Amino acid sequence: xxxxxxxxxxxxxxxxxxxxxxxxxxxxxxxxxxxxxxxxxxxxxxxxxxxxxxxxxxxxxxxxxxxxxxxxxxxxxxxxxxxxxxxxxxxxxxxxxxxxxxxxxxxxxxxxxxxxxxxxxxxxxxxxxxxxxxxxxxxxxxxxxxxxxxxxxxxxxxxxxxxxxxxxxxxxxxxxxxxxxxxxxxxxxxxxxxxxxxxxxxxxxxxxxxxxxxxxxxxxxxxxxxxxxxxxxxxxxxxxxxxxxxxxxx
Amino acid sequence: xxxxxxxxxxxxxxxxxxxxxxxxxxxxxxxxxxxxxxxxxxxxxxxxxxxxxxxxxxxxxxxxxxxxxxxxxxxxxxxxxxxxxxxxxxxxxxxxxxxxxxxxxxxxxxxxxxxxxxxxxxxxxxxxxxxxxxxxxxxxxxxxxxxxxxxxxxxxxxxxxxxxxxxxxxxxxxxxxxxxxxxxxxxxxxxxxxxxxxxxxxxxxxxxxxxxxxxxxxxxxxxxxxxxxxxxxxxxxxxxxxxxxxxxxxxxxxxxxxxxxxxxxxxxxxxxxxxxxxxxxxxxxxxxxxxxxxxxxxxxxxxxxxxxxxxxxxxxxxxxxxxxxxxxxxxxxxxxxxxxxxxxxxxxxxxxxxxxxxxxxxx
Numbered sequence: 001x002x003x004x005x006x007x008x009x010x011x012x013x014x015x016x017x018x019x020x021x022x023x024x025x026x027x028x029x030x031x032x033x034x035x036x037x038x039x040x041x042x043x044x045x046x047x048x049x050x051x052x053x054x055x056x057x058x059x060x061x062x063x064x065x066x067x068x069x070x071x072x073x074x075x076x077x078x079x080x081x082x083x084x085x086x087x088x089x090x091x092x093x094x095x096x097x098x099x100x101x102x103x104x105x106x107x108x109x110x111x112x113x114x115x116x117x118x119x120x121x122x123x124x125x126x127x128x129x130x131x132x133x134x135x136x137x138x139x140x141x142x143x144x145x146x147x148x149x150x151x152x153x154x155x156x157x158x159x160x161x162x163x164x165x166x167x168x169x170x171x172x173x174x175x176x177x178x179x180x181x182x183x184x185x186x187x188x189x190x191x192x193x194x195x196x197x198x199x200x201x202x203x204x205x206x207x208x209x210x211x212x213x214x215x216x217x218x219x220x221x222x223x224x225x226x227x228x229x230x231x232x233x234x235x236x237x238x239x240x241x242x243x244x245x246x247x248x249x250x
Numbered sequence: 251x252x253x254x255x256x257x258x259x260x261x262x263x264x265x266x267x268x269x270x271x272x273x274x275x276x277x278x279x280x281x282x283x284x285x286x287x288x289x290x291x292x293x294x295x296x297x298x299x300x301x302x303x304x305x306x307x308x309x310x311x312x313x314x315x316x317x318x319x320x321x322x323x324x325x326x327x328x329x330x331x332x333x334x335x336x337x338x339x340x341x342x343x344x345x346x347x348x349x350x351x352x353x354x355x356x357x358x359x360x361x362x363x364x365x366x367x368x369x370x371x372x373x374x375x376x377x378x379x380x381x382x383x384x385x386x387x388x389x390x391x392x393x394x395x396x397x398x399x400x401x402x403x404x405x406x407x408x409x410x411x412x413x414x415x416x417x418x419x420x421x422x423x424x425x426x427x428x429x430x431x432x433x434x435x436x437x438x439x440x441x442x443x444x445x446x447x448x449x450x451x452x453x454x455x456x457x458x459x460x461x462x463x464x465x466x467x468x469x470x471x472x473x474x475x476x477x478x479x480x481x482x483x484x485x486x487x488x489x490x491x492x493x494x495x496x497x498x499x500x501x502x503x504x505x506x507x508x509x510x511x512x513x514x515x516x517x518x519x520x521x522x523x524x525x526x527x528x529x530x531x532x533x534x535x536x537x538x539x540x541x542x543x544x545x546x547x548x549x550x551x552x553x554x555x556x557x558x559x560x561x562x563x564x565x566x567x568x569x570x571x572x573x574x575x576x577x578x579x580x581x582x583x584x585x586x587x588x589x590x591x592x593x594x595x596x597x598x599x600x601x602x603x604x605x606x607x608x609x610x611x612x613x
Contacts, residue, residue, distance in 0.1 A: 062576070065562065065563055065575075065576060066562070066563070066576065067495060067497060067513065067514060068495060069499070070495065070496050070497045070498075070499055070505050070510065071494065071495045071496055072496075075490040075491050075493075075494040075496060076490070076494075077494075078494040078495060078496070079493055079494060079495075080494060080495030081492055081493050081494065081495040082493040082494070082495075084495075085493075137593070139596065139597075139600060179481060179520075179521075180484070182479070182480070182484075183469060183475070183479045192470060193470075195470060195471070196470060199414075199471055199550075199551040199552075200521065200547070200550045200551045200552050200553065200556070201521040201550075202518065202521040202547065202550065202553075202556055202564055203552075203556075203564070205521065205564065206563070206564045206566065206574075206575050207575075209563065209574075209575030209576060209579065210575045210578070210579060212579065213575065213576070213578070213579020213580070213582055213583055214579075214582075216579065216583045217582055217583050217586040220583065220586050220587050220590055221586060221590065224590040224593070224594065228593075228594065228597060232597065232601070
């Protein structure tokens, strides 16, 4: 027979136990997980602005190269091609501004904000880890290494697949845009040199198309890698680009 | 070919052209050059006072379409006046002299007007086999060109041949036909591309040089800005149909009858810099798009090697199979997509297998 005080003592729960006992109806317990702030707000905003702009540019760009079926009626009643081209040019300028802002932020932001703008080609360690990561994707090693920001392979992918390709698209895009604005425009003054490389702008159009498809393949790989790593690497990926925080699950 | 001290005006009057017609020509030229009302009197003044500039017109590997266009310069007076205005000392296709007599004029002009004459080149020199694919006056054309270019004031590269190479330079270019600016690098060169260039553009360029005593302002690619700074597309009278999204889908469909935009039929207007949609051809009668056919981009570099004239998207031949950028891109994206799916499948299988292993180890 226990006295009341002893019973009370037994049923008293301290803070540590509380955490262990708290749980949802399924009996799952909340766990403290190491979380790091990786992607600052400007990086996340630039990411999503670029994503939507690039999606818009791909759809409208494709329709500029292969227009929709002919519309009937008076020419002044419709502006189908005009709106598609306007959307393309507007999204292009948005992408360019966000890209520029992102470059500026690389000078002020944390170390992760600089990752996509360079590849440390001089670092032996870096290349070793690129191959290690490649081996992880080739199912040759059992567990990937942990990184707070991009892993080295991802850094190579982001630098070429995003930074270089998007820069190429912005440059060729403005060069093509300058054809409409004329040779006295700032677009032509800044980007007209593209036509010194390809004197016939027909070639610039073709390269701009190929650049679009290069970005399509980048997006496929980028999204797949993000989802896969989120599951396989035991760290958050998809929510990180929304909240900015990376959580390590064990 | 008259004495060089003659002014243009005296030659023009000698040809029986009235002063009234002369002024008509001046104002027409000023207008076509976009120079404003005062320029007409300046042109007249220049033609009345300046001595004629000797022009040597040479023919390399070409089809003479530039000459054919030139002699059809729309305003009759333009044709008469220009052929008289310049002192056309040598043009082997249309000159009266022949043989040694003709060739002697070259030497004479070179000595007498050192650094003062204009070298107008129609066609280009083939460089392969020491230039043997184009023999002119018993010598490879490339030698003649280099010799005459040495003492020229400036060079006018007539047409797509002299400017870019044109069809004789099409892949694989067996004769190694080479545009003028790749052969002559120490002289100012004005490119007047087109196959052929518009007659009024040709006479306009010459008139500009005569009037102002200097070369017209050139763009990045060496073409006179006044005629080549805008695309066919920018001034096309069918542009409203382009913006509206009204296209000819196939030849002889309803849209073709209505005169809709030829963009989908491979019109190269959006990438072609020339004055066709403003100056037009044959005295402003028409131009290709107006007659229902897309622009083939004949004034653009490499237009002869860029796939079909009737495709919107350019065929890329570097891949062995002939596909356009979108077809190649779709294949690439499809391949990457398939690779991703396969990779995901392997990942899933691996993961399941590992889990099962873990499970068996646990028990």
